[in-house]
Amino acid sequence: MSTAPSTAHDHTHTAGPDLLYSEVEDELRASVRALLADHCAWPTVLARVETDEPYDVGLWRRLAAEVGVAGLAVPEAEGGAGASWREVAVVAEELGRAVAPVPFLGSAVLSTVALLAVGDSALVGDLASGTRTAALAVPLSTAPDAAFPGGVRVEPGEVLTGAVTSVADVLPADVLLVPALGEAGPALYAVDRAAEGVTLTGVSSLDLTRRLADVTLRAAPGRLLASGTAARDALRGALHTGAALLASEQLGLAEQALATTVDYLRTRHQFGRPVGSFQALKHRLADLWVGITQARAVARYAVGTVADGDPDAGVAVAVAQSFVSELAVLATEEMVQLHGGVGFTWEHPAHLYLKRAKADAIALGSADHHRASLAGLIDLPGVPAVR
Amino acid sequence: MSTEAHQAPPPSADELRQRVRDLLATHDPATTERVEFLRARFDAGLAWVHFPVGLGGLGLPRVSQEVVDAELAAAGAPDNNPRRIGIGLGMAAPTILRYGTSEQQARFLRPLWTGEEVWCQLFSEPGAGSDLAALGTRAVRDGDDWVVTGQKVWTSMAHEARWAILVARTDPDVPKHQGITYFVLDMTAPGVQVRPLRQLTGEAEFNEVFLDGVRVPDSQRLGAVGEGWRVAQTTLMNERVSIGGMAEPREAGIIGLAARTWREHPELRTPGLHERLLRLWVDAEAARLTKEWLRQRLAAGQPGPEGSAAKFAFARLNQQISGFELDLLGEQALRYPDWTMRRPTQVDMLGGSPGFRYLRAKGNSIEGGTSEILRNIIAERVLGLPTEPRIDKDVPWKDLPK
Structure with a gap:
């Protein structure tokens, strides 16, 4: 994989980052998706959740060794692939789509960003190869602009x-x-x-x-x-990049929730018709598709600004977390509702997506928190404390 | 389609700039009359570079237009006031290009582009809105002409227009989609009557058009007899894909007006309005980035269905933000500048008062396909969901309940 953000498009006249997926990214997506299809189908994920090993460490080693997902954004000199956070975001989409129980966010994103910032090459290399994993010891709900933890x-x-x-x-x-x-x-x-x-x-x-x-x-x-x-900067940088990448994971969740629901409504019959032919349901799915279309642009912009070191990254990430968090929750809630009774059962995967989406919405700063941060960044101040 | 063969390799950006400079050298914008300059620009192939050679273009990718527009803007050249001739540029022109004969293309496209001839669209009828294919305006063959009788509605610019694109029923004995033919109609012909249609804003931006025995030569038919529905699809497709060539800056739309009011008037702020404003700002930014995504897709030669999403999102957002503006303004929003009926010559969503914006935005989810119809299109054509059961598909038009 090349060092430069690879793209086939001419964006000479484009303000800001390329939002589209490159051919290299399409190939990366296909590799990750194929491996997950073989080793991380949802019944496998569901079977694991109540065991003593909720994480699939074997799958993570395989993803790292066979596709190199753990070290994509790590420079080649430090044992990585020398790509960028753009490519990592494609992996995040696919892992979200599969609700894969692997330590991607904690190890390949949060810890890797922090270790790259402090220059610990040895440990970064181990994480990039997947031989070891690390976790950033903060509550998952911590926002990028939170005070430095004192616990x-x-x-x-x-x-x-x-x-x-x-x-x-x-x-x-x-x-x-x-x-x-x-x-x-x-x-x-x-x-x-x-x-x-x-x-x-x-x-x-x-x-x-x-x-x-x-x-x-x-x-x-x-x-x-x-x-x-x-x-302080290493921690903040890790949480900030993490929040950008999380939006891509949330996009993957939402896309899978919509795709699963559309498939079901095409085949499920009631009143002598496929239920997907009823306008009341079609319109809800159309709304969701519009939202996902927007979420994709927003998430790509966020990770693009982070990858490019663009000064707009602060706004972009706050927008992404504010917009995509709520969209992903909506998508999985619609998934449950539109599947009817079966969507409310343990044996159907809808709840895995709902629970991940709701937890992701709280992770690394809630949508509300990010909107409050945004207010300062875009000069839309709130009401003075004393009126 | 009749397009001139284009054998030479496409010019580079530098060659394109040279072409612009040649135009500017022979037609100095400072001393050339506006229409003369626009005609020369058309003849130089710099009007719409993605059109064929000889028809105002150079057979280039659409994205190359950016180079031309930037050079011309830098030189202070006049433009063709696209907001005044949007229907011609966005709907009539692509349809004429796709279905017109070479005679029709040569006759219509140049004055259309320069704005010397304004176009309007005679599609909707009182009885055929979302269900456009149910239209009842009749066109009956008489020698070399067709005689058109019926009523059209929601026609913007009809009072300024020289030409109209028209769909009319030529065969009532077949199912509704099959008996329609597409014409170009002369708005100055005898039997055309235009009446302003006043909207809830107080303005009459639209018109009703009454057609009483209007004669249309068969040479002004676009496409085959009975193929009008297919031809109209080209027109309607282009209506929804009118995404501009340049990246749109942040806060460019109505959100910028709301944000400015917020910044300038701290005394109007409340916590609830702050929460709403931040949500709307994020939604506006999401819509802007989606347009940018779509623009990049078009530039890369990968048009997608996201155009209908953009139109749909724009309508909802405009309505929400313009409603927010009135809530923010409070007492001032209780006043409306002027209800006097006027006939504007161009559509300006951002102009006028906050009250006008709020009321005008109500039309955004109706014009160009209601949001409900757009949802159907997305659900059926993008998501592949089954259609509603249709009772009118195989019934001759004349037997449908009216």
Whole structure:
């Protein structure tokens, strides 16, 4: 894969990033989709959710080894493919489409961005190859512009003590990236999952396919990655890029919810007709298709600005999280409703999508939070506190 | 289709710029009369470069027009005021190009493009709106002519128009889609009567057109007798794909007006309105990016069905934002500048008062295909959902309940 954002289109006269998919991205999508079709069909996903191994680590290693999905945006010198976050976003769409239970967001996005920022090449290389995975130890709901977390403190001897709740992708992780407060202020540490003083407690999570865990650290030994502004920027950058990529995952969820529902309404008969011929249902699906068309443009713009280092990325990501979060929730809610009774059962995959979409809408800042951030970025201030 | 063969390799952007410079050298915009300049531009193939050579174009991809437009704008050249002749440019021209004879193309396209001849569209009727194929205006053959009688409605620019594109029923004995023929009608011919149709804005942007024994030469037929429905599809398709060549800046539409009012009037702000404004701003930005996506697709030669989504989203957004504007303005929104009936010569969605914008936007989800019909089209043609059971498809038009 080439280093430059690959595209066949002439966009000399285009303001801003290319929103379309390149041929390389189409091929990448086909590879990921084929592998997921073989190893991650929804009955397999559903069968796993109530076991002791909610994450499919084998699938993740295979995706990393056979398609290289874990290191797409990592430079070749550091063991990656030297592509960009654009290509990663295509993977995010496909993993969302399959509600794949793999530590993509935590390891290949959040941790990878943070480690690239602090320059830890060795660990980045391991993550890129899929041989190890990492998790960023913050609550999944943390927004990019949140205050630096204060739940973990650095104690004398470079050991960490504290607790972090609702961490995503940490159950299968080998390494935890832990934001902590030391005497000198914010710091970012790498902590081995197997180290003394590290306890993970699995949480019964709303999203069955991205299981959370609470992390407790009691004088756990940590390796300092960055401190001060560097630590703060690494964390913020990880959450910001994560929020952009999450929009692509949400797009994949929404597209699959619509496709599944359309297929069902074409074949399901009531009153002697396919129920998809009733205008009341058709119009709802048409509305959804329009929304998805818009969500695609919005998500591509967000990841394009992030990939290009475009100064508009702040607005673009806030718009994406505000728009696509609600659209994906709507799409999966419509999926449940329009399937009727069967959509309300455990044995149908609709609930896996609904739960992922609702959790994603809260993850990395709610739509409401992102709209509030947007207000400052686009000069649409709210009401003064005292009127 | 009759297009001149185009053997030479297409010119590069530099060659295209040179062509523009040659035009400007021989026709200085500062000293050339507007119409003369536009005619020369047409004859140089720089009017619409995607049209064939000899018909105002160079047989180039549509995207190359950007190069020409940018050069001409930089030189201060006059344009053809596209908002005044939108129906000619967007609907009549592509249809004439696709179905017209070479004589018809040579006669109509040049004055259409320069704006010397304004066009209007005689499609909708009081009894045939969403169900356009049910139309009842009759065209009866008489020698070399057709004699047209009926009533058309929602005709913008009819009072300014020289020509109309017309669909009329030539065979009432076959099912409705099969008995329609497409014509070009002379709006100055005897028997054409135009009456303003006043809308809820107070203006009469549209007209009713009464046709009483109007003679149309058979040489002004577009396409075969009975093929009018198919020809009309070209017209209607183009109506919904009129996406511009340039990227649209942020806050370009009505959202920009609402945002400006918000910024300039802190005393009007409330928490509820703030929440609504931010949502509308995000929706407007999503619509803008979707148009940009579509524009990039067209430029890459991959037109998609997203055009109907863009039209549909635009209508909803305009209505919501213009409604928001009135809520924000409060007392000022209780006043409406003027209900006097006027006949505007061009459509301006952003002009006028907030009250006018609010009322005018109500038409956005009706004109050019109601949002309900657009939803049907998306559901059936894009998503592949089954059609509603149809009771009128195989019944001769004359036997349908009216």
